[in-house]
Amino acid sequence: MTTPTSGNGYLVGSNLERVLRANHFAVTAELGPPQSADPQVIKKKAALLKGYCDAVNITDNQTAIVRMSSIASGAIVIQEGLEAVIQMTCRDRNRLAIQADLLGAYALGMRNLLCLTGDHQTFGNHPNSRNVFDIDSLQLIQIVKGMRDEGVFQSGDAFSGPEPRFFIGAAAAPFADPVEFRPYRLAKKINAGANFIQTQLVYDVPAFARFMEKVRQLDLHKQAFILAGVGPLKTPTMARYMKTSVPGILVPDALIERMEAAGKPWAGKSKEEITKEEKKARADAYKETGIQICIELIQQLRQIEGVAGVHIMAIEWEEAVKPIVEGAGLYPRPMVAEKAVA
Amino acid sequence: MIVADQKPLNELKSLTRGGENVLVVGCGTCVTVCFAGGAREAAITASSLRMAFKLDGNSRQVSDVTVQRQCEWEYLDQIAEQVKEADVVLSLGCGVGVQAIAEHFPETWVVPGLNTSFMGMPTEQGVWAERCAACGDCILGLTGGICPIARCSKSLLNGPCGGSEGGHCEVNPETPCAWQLIYDRLTGMGKLDVLMEIQPPKNWRAARDGGPRKIVREDLRLAKEEE
Structure with missing residues (x-):
């Protein structure tokens, strides 16, 4: 792994880094900020995740929908006693704004950063906006590494004070096209300076295992910690939607059928016939199956050499994280000393 | 080439509002090749506007002329007389052409008849695609x-x-x-x-x-x- 450079024996010393370097199977969980200025939403979600993950990953205007900023939400999460992984996309900010916000994020106590290109703005709620894309995710990784390890801004200007030290994350899309190039693009991200990798949602374990085989051939799993992305399915409709409409996500038919089977006791009833109670019972049955599938996926992914942990994306369903982490035998989360053993 | 697209007739009517004497100016270069603002399109646009004005019950005059390139002064000199007589010039050139007319004829009110889209090429009959962002x-x-x-x-x-x-x-x-x-x-x-x-x-x-x-x-x- 990348040589630690800070005084405490770690590159950065965030809880996430400590857990990963101690070879524990790491767990991060996603937290989606609200479409409002309400700090209580963040606090409630943080309470659901506290103790069940090593760090909380906070989205940055995900799917190009305006939400409370990742950094501001991260500050609240830290106040609540959790560790944050903040996200930074290249869609909304140029290199000036990105670097300025990262200085501020570090000053506010954030230590982990996920570098993303960002979803295109036409998918979100301001489709007429202008995008930035001054830099891309690879260049962002390089810039953050340059700030941390060389104490320089992108321009080459040196810092006059403390530099922001982030444990640098990047995304990987193992199933997006061109599939054969994906391990190499991951290699580029790691060469650029990524310390940990978070993958797109995995539902097709054999396909992911093939990707990981290539990753191991390239020795990438020894140069960065790879967290497999997982997420509980909520309904069969959601499963089908992800299969057909979200690029880079493979959902095997067997999983969709399993979700459908969970709703069988109520099958054949029309919208008018089904009572409110029955609807709720069916929704609960779907959720239970979705959580069970997620637990099994984690158990299977854990067997793949080179998978260092999981990132749980329970979108607008943070309640699911607790049963998933417990069910997968990943609770309680490890406590790792702040000083590394030399 | 510069690829452009015609604005809808209603917008052209609105843009030329108040002008008794409208001159439609086509351009013989890029926008001719992409069938948006050449001599043929200038004539059709002029005639569409004439019909539209007639339907609205007014007797505004619409004429048309096309120059080889709207983006060079020497070609614009050739239409100086017609431009002088017009109350409003509707340019079917790209954004460069519209601005060249405005700059060359400071007394003249000029409006765009096209939306300049991109630099690109025809990829098949009737299809143009962007290629360069300059x-x-x-x-x-x-x-x-x-x-x-x-x-x-x-x-x-x-x-x-x-x-x-x-x-x-x-x-x-x-x-x-x-x-x-x-x-x-x-x-x-x-x-x-x-x-x-x-x-x-x-x-x-x-x-x-x-x-x-x-x-x-x-x-x-x-x-x-x-x-």
Whole structure:
């Protein structure tokens, strides 16, 4: 792994880094900020995740929908006693704004950063906006590494004070096209300076295992910690939607059928016939199956050499994280000393 | 070529409002080739406006003329008389043409009849696609002759992003993923190693971000002065 450079024996010393370097199977969980200025939403979600993950990953205007900023939400999460992984996309900010916000994020106590290109703005709620894309995710990784390890801004200007030290994350899309190039693009991200990798949602374990085989051939799993992305399915409709409409996500038919089977006791009833109670019972049955599938996926992914942990994306369903982490035998989360053993 | 698209008739009516004498000016270069603002389109636009004005019960005059290139003073000199007689000039040139008319005829009210769309080419009969974003610092030598600045929805220099599926861009399934095209071309030519290099942040100063651009060729200027 990348040589630690800070005084405490770690590159950065965030809880996430400590857990990963101690070879524990790491767990991060996603937290989606609200479409409002309400700090209580963040606090409630943080309470659901506290103790069940090593760090909380906070989205940055995900799917190009305006939400409370990742950094501001991260500050609240830290106040609540959790560790944050903040996200930074290249869609909304140029290199000036990105670097300025990262200085501020570090000053506010954030230590982990996920570098993303960002979803295109036409998918979100301001489709007429202008995008930035001054830099891309690879260049962002390089810039953050340059700030941390060389104490320089992108321009080459040196810092006059403390530099922001982030444990640098990047995304990987193992199933997006061109599939054969994906391990190499991951290699580029790691060469650029990524310390940990978070993958797109995995539902097709054999396909992911093939990707990981290539990753191991390239020795990438020894140069960065790879967290497999997982997420509980909520309904069969959601499963089908992800299969057909979200690029880079493979959902095997067997999983969709399993979700459908969970709703069988109520099958054949029309919208008018089904009572409110029955609807709720069916929704609960779907959720239970979705959580069970997620637990099994984690158990299977854990067997793949080179998978260092999981990132749980329970979108607008943070309640699911607790049963998933417990069910997968990943609770309680490890406590790792702040000083590394030399 | 510069590719443009005609504005709807209602917008043309609104833009030329108040002018008793409307002159439609076509352009004989790019917009002729993309069938948006040549002599034929200028004549059709003039006649459509005449009919529209007639239906509205007014007797406004509409005439048309087409010059070889609206973006050069010498061609505009040729229509100086007609421009002088018009209350409003409806230019069917690209944005450059409209501005050239405004600059050359300071007394004349000129409005655009086209939306200037992009720099591109016809890919098949009746279809034009963008190819160049005039970024001022050409990188086609790094990408196998396919431009990600103009053709990738996110202008990525180190693509493809996770939104590439089946060769298409997730932003629009009609748009080929530029990075899939680049990948295919470089693999086909055995040059995949080019893609393994990380391209550094781009110098956008050469693009519009550095302010309005201008090229001064001293060699040509001096030659002119010596005449």
